[in-house]
Every structure is written in C-alpha cells, then in structure tokens.
Amino acid sequence: DTAVSQTPKYLVTQMGNDKSIKCEQNLGHDTMYWYKQDSKKFLKIMFSYNNKELIINETVPNRFSPKSPDKAHLNLHINSLELGDSAVYFCASSPGTGSSYEQYFGPGTRLTVT
Amino acid sequence: GQNIDQPTEMTATEGAIVQINCTYQTSGFNGLFWYQQHAGEAPTFLSYNVLDGLEEKGRFSSFLSRSKGYSYLLLKELQMKDSASYLCAVYNYGQNFVFGPGTRLSVLP
Numbered sequence: 442d443t444a445v446s447q448t449p450k451y452l453v454t455q456m457g458n459d460k461s462i463k464c465e466q467n468l469g470h471d472t473m474y475w476y477k478q479d480s481k482k483f484l485k486i487m488f489s490y491n492n493k494e495l496i497i498n499e500t501v502p503n504r505f506s507p508k509s510p511d512k513a514h515l516n517l518h519i520n521s522l523e524l525g526d527s528a529v530y531f532c533a534s535s536p537g538t539g540s541s542y543e544q545y546f547g548p549g550t551r552l553t554v555t
Numbered sequence: 556g557q558n559i560d561q562p563t564e565m566t567a568t569e570g571a572i573v574q575i576n577c578t579y580q581t582s583g584f585n586g587l588f589w590y591q592q593h594a595g596e597a598p599t600f601l602s603y604n605v606l607d608g609l610e611e612k613g614r615f616s617s618f619l620s621r622s623k624g625y626s627y628l629l630l631k632e633l634q635m636k637d638s639a640s641y642l643c644a645v646y647n648y649g650q651n652f653v654f655g656p657g658t659r660l661s662v663l664p
Binding site for chain 1: 640644
C-alpha cells in the first residue's frame with residue numbers, strides 16, 4: 442500500500458503551459474506539504490496545509506496555487522510555466538504540525554519545462 | 556536569517572563509522588530531523604532530536620547541542636546501501652521545516 446502517492450511521476454511541458462500535480466495520502470494524517478527540490482538538491486518548502494487550511498505559504502510565485510479538496514489530498518497547480526520551474530516536486534504528510542512529527546514523502550514528480 | 560550548513564560530500568569504507576555534521580542558525584528552534592535520500596528517490600526519516608544529547612537507533616545515532624547550533628549523524632558498520640544523501644532539517648518557530656543542502660555519502664568496498 443502506497444502511503445503518499447503523486448501523479449504524474451514525470452511531466453515534460455513547454456513554457457507558458459498550465460499543469461497540475463496530484464497528491465494523495467492514505468495515512469490519515471492532518472498535515473500535508475509541497476516541497477521543491479532543485480538541481481542542486483536543495484529541498485525547499487513551498488506550502489503546508491493542516492486539515493485543509495493553508496498554514497505555510499513561503500515566498501512562492503502566485504503562479505503556484507495549492508488546493509486541498511479534503512484532508513487526504515493536496516494538489517498543486519502551476520500556471521504559465523517557466524524554465525526555472527524545472528525541478529522535482531515532493532508532496533509529504535505528517536500526523537500534525539507539532540515539531541515531533543516526522544514527514545512521509547511521496548515519490549516525487551520530475552517536472553521539465555522546455 | 557536561516558542557514559543550515561553540511562559538508563557537500565563524504566567518502567567512507569564499508570564497515571567503518573562516519574559522522575556527518577550539521578550546523579544551523581534559524582529563527583527559533585523546535586527540533587532537528589535527519590533524513591536519508593537515495594538518488595532518484597524520496598527522503599525517508601532517520602532520526603529526531605529536540606533536547607541536547609544522543610539518540611540511538613540501531614546503526615544510526617544523532618546528537619544535538621542547541622547552545623552550539625550543532626548536530627551530527629553517526630552511522631556505524633557502514634554498508635554499501637548507506638550510500639545516499641543525508642539531509643539535516645530544522646523545525647523553527649514559524650512551524651516551518653528548513654532543510655540543509657544535504658551531504659552525499661559514498662561507501663566504498
């Protein structure tokens with residue numbers, strides 16, 4: 442059973458397009474996250490949702506819009522894709538927002554913008 | 556500002572012990588995590604420290620000194636499968652996780 446799943450695994454698209462990445466967790470966790478990992482392997486938090494409510498919104502262009510239809514899903518929509526958006530995007534979940542909670546990561550979505 | 560520093564790369568021999576250091580300066584501190592990430596895969600949780608001292612978990616141990624803004628991950632009896640990147644992450648007062656750049660460990664036979 443996959444704990445945190447993402448689709449698609451690979452996404453190749455052209456500049457200016459709009460695309461979405463879906464994330465689902467079957468762990469019953471309250472908190473979900475989106476991270477971006479660039480070519481230098483830096484993992485940077487983008488958004489965090491707790492019980493469908495946005496709690497962290499880092500300095501991310503407003504072309505990125507997360508949507509949480511329910512506690513188990515956190516999707517990421519990206520408008521007007523740019524070359525610099527090419528990266529691996531990881532979804533993660535944790536039982537809560539407390540500091541003692543480890544995060545469970547999805548397999549990642551490798552986005553390539555040409 | 557927020558800054559987490561780790562060595563970029565380390566090499567060790569199978570069966571040996573290796574220590575990966577992490578220093579941090581963040582806006583508040585609520586805990587430090589270590590994650591392992593194999594190439595092309597997702598990070599997986601290794602350990603968590605919130606109080607000073609050593610936490611041991613099988614072949615892996617993690618140490619924290621909050622006054623020094625310092626942590627290390629100790630890997631014993633190294634195996635080839637331990638070749639991976641090791642990420643240090645701090646949970647700060649803004650309920651935010653800040654990850655370090657990661658240390659790529661190569662284990663040689």
